[in-house]
Amino acid sequence: MLFRRKTGTKAGADVEERPVAGRVEGARKTSGKRAQNRIMIVMAGVCVVYAVIAGRLVEYGLRDELTVSSIARGDALLASRPDLLDRNGNVLATDIRTVSLYAEPHKVTDPDEVIEKLTTVLPDLDARSVYRKLTSNSRFQWLSRQLTPRQQSEILALGLPGVGFRPEKRRFYPGGPTASHIVGIVNIDNKGIAGMEKYVDDQGLAALAEAGMTIEQNLEPVELSIDLRVQHIVRNELAAAMQRYRAIAAGAVVLNVKTGEVLAMSSLPDYDPNIPAQALEKDRMNRMSAGTYEMGSTFKAFTTAMALDSGLVGMNDTFDATRPLRIAGHTINDFHGKHRVLTVPEIFIYSSNIATARMADMVGIEQHREFLTRIGLLSRLTTELPEVKTPVQPNEWKKINSITISFGHGVATTPLQTAVAAAALMNGGKLIPPTFLPRTEDEANAVAVQVVKPQTSDQMRELMEMNVAKGSGRRAEVEGYRVGGKTGTAEKVVNGRYSSNVRFNAFLSAFPIDDPEYVVLVIVDEPKPAEGQHSATAGMNAAPTVKAIIRRSASILGVRPTFGDDSTALLESY
Template sequence: MTRTPLRPLARILDARARGENPDVIERENIRMRHEVMRDQARARAQTRLSVLGIAFFCAFSVIGLRMGVMAASDAAEPRAASATPVVAATRADITDREGRLLATNMETSALYAHPHQMIQPERAARELARIFPEMDEETLKRRFTGNGKFYWLRRTLSPEQRQLVHDIGEPGLLFARREMRLYPNGPVAAHLLGGAGFDREGTQSAEIRGVGGLEHEFDQQLSDPSRADVPLQLSVDLTVQAALEQVLSGGMKLMKAKGAAAVLMDVDTGEVLALVSLPDFDPNDRPHAPTSGHPDDSPLFNRAVQGVYELGSVFKAFTIAEVLEEGIAKPDTMIDIRGPIQWGRFRIRDDHYLGKEADVRKILVESSNIGTARLAQQIGIERHQAFLRRLGMMESSPLELPEAGAARPDVQSNWSELTTMTVSYGHGMSVSLMNVAAAYAAIGNGGRLLKPTLLKRHGAPEGSRVMSETTAREVQQMLREVVTEGTASFGEVEGYEVAGKTGTANKVKPTGGYYEDRTISTFASIFPASDPKYTLVLMLDEAETYIYGEDRRTAGWTAVPVAAEAIRRIGPLLGLRPLIEPDRTADITLTSN
């Protein structure tokens, strides 16, 4: 910018020559300079205000846009910064076939301590020991006054316990958020569900992992965050499960049994509607696995799938089915049943005299060991083994439980003709209750062996054919006669046409041989016999009842009455309408003249 002199020499000289005052020129130049300076200052101020206005406009536009985006988005809980690794806490629910809740999650709190932040550690130890009697006051004092920086005190707290700890007012006692697994029905279906516990833990959350049963088998699926809203739906019916447990528990006490188990299966779909093992436990407070003693002494032991037993005469139905299927005999074929059968130092005898000969039907109905052994001799070793293998009796049950896969049938390695004879009536081979239930379901559905499942199925699977429909129907009729005329007479339930077979076997000693006064009593049933829908296999471990002046241990006196009561209770729950014959109104015959 060119500055104009305030007193330019040329104009001053010219003004003096004309006699004018040169100071006027200076004042005029000063005024003009000030005007120019004001104009420049005004322009700068306007420019700054414009820039500032644009900046404020942009800022408020960005803030308004962000607020609009946040208002339109889903709400999310802010996550606090922490050095603790993030662990998954969400776990899918488990429901029964009708959608009733069997397992879910519940929010709770855990308690931990930072001793270095405590103001009164001795008082905190004293108050905690008062709230939680299992905590030792002296141990807490040593921890709180020592050099430790962090201690877990409780993995779960009830709301009342949390409030009591909060009222202590100790800043070194802190709470951690937790989701714990809750089983609202307590011990109902305990062996199916198994239970869950905490795995990886942090102060913000803890990971839940299955430790047994379905919780363990489907752990990956249940803990998948993408499937947290999709419950695992079981084939089990909660009301039927609870009723069967109640009846079995009462029968176990009445018969003074050590344990009991039962499996209820749909013969057309292979769905397990109820599975019971007693004694049981509460998965909300799952006991620790035993470190000594026999496994079945623990309530964690699942007798229905984990235990393998010699189940006695329930096997006779398989032997009869095979001789009919192979064309070796017919229901009315007569068999020599004179005995005992002597084989080396072993003898095969019947419990009661049945005559010199009996037809195949009577051998099953009256449960003749000699007659069944004679039929097994005609079958032969290879065919007998092959048939049992087709029935699934040589392999672990494919049920979706980790305990089932570990329970392999106990089969003799040196299978001889004597083995074929003893196995034909259920001795010398140990299997699980689930194996027998699947095989009896095949008899009930017309000869198709189905893979048992604990998951709800939509539609009936094809299965593998193990016997013809004709053979299955004939065996069904014979099993019905076992109840109406034979060893399972206490199994008759009015309106439900129960068919089944008893089985009593002395328990095997761990060191070899058999106990004389300990038995496994079993009743394998199908109902209704005219149109089979379900199979119920029930077992009592070391059952005994005192009737007619003596102790009774056979299944006809122990397992059968309990199974009959179970069918009477669960029949209506299954939607089965009793088949009642109408009474005759009068003995009058209309004749025409």
């Protein structure tokens, strides 16, 4: 039994042994597959990691080389501004790439060392201000904006921890000061703060930038109405006039009388928009639109037009200028009086204060004020340029005010709106708001307002041409072109009184006067007699400056010269 039991047991063991061995073999196969899967998973994970690393390396390789900051850049800093172009496509303002220096204070280990090394490259750096920034609890601080490539390279060579660069855009003005008062400037954050730069921002660009909706891609350029070639001529002649007549300032505008487009406008002293701080210096204001002046005898053109347009005065009417006119304790006299009765053309040519005052008195105070308002001389000018000043007039118009205003004293207005009002006298009587953007004649007619009769405009063109041919505007005559104009020599107020030795001169002109296309107005502030001369009236300085501008720019503006009998052009070269 015992044997059998053993034998049974042994036999039983043999019977049971075969299934156990099978299970072990299956377990080995299962375990091997699991190990193999784990290895595959690990290998796949390693591949993914290296793929991510490779992708990031490719990304960094393609990234702008200026992006060396660990802080993500803000779109507002890189937001593009549209280029500003003249009417011929010449670039007036554009964006260029630059970098600015920043610090991450929590990464700076030794502020003193950082300051010491940075000042070797940036000697103007304010050490105290920088130290406060480097020891602050903030995670980002600007240290210096808009560095040059050389400065960036030298700072990189210092190997300063916690200091880096962020790409920005800087505004660049290829023409420098040539059209600075029109183009304007931007601040350190590339936001427009003056001129057409500010106008562009006010059209929605600034709001988009603040909302973070700007893009880095280039925007469509903004074309202006100015012609850079004419603008250069105007500025060049003004600079020459300031030197020749030792004036403290000068300005000019060239205006299309049929569209209201400003082709050129300059005011000296000006500034270089690439150096924005210059704009804050004394006397660099835009005198043409942001300065108001008593325009002197140029106002006689508007008084004469008012009288003719009223129907109360005709071209053949006469007024007594024999003796000075006394009113309210004041004496009105003529500069070079003829001391006789004058016709309307003679009043204009000889620039008689006495006879002009009598014409204004005939029209009346209320009608006088209404006419100047109608023609745009007493209201703030409407145009794209932000720098526009409101004219100054008496709170209450009395007879003495109307009398003095008739010949240009008692109302201060901007030279630009004086030119705009004069254009209305030349173009058939339509007042067209000025623009610094391109405009067609049809578009101009849609916004034009008829302010004087076409007949009055014809008569004023005739008078303006007479004044250049026979009167005080003779020095504005240009061979080959028919020029009309009116001088204005205004005494400036010094210590509360008008001074006969301190003048603000102007010459208001239009050409070709038979069918005017352009108005040219030049102002010269406090001129002195030129060498060899004894007088500093407008006819001696402002008129010759107008002549020089027209002579050099007429062909550029497309105005054809008059041909003589021998079929040769009378155009002068410059």
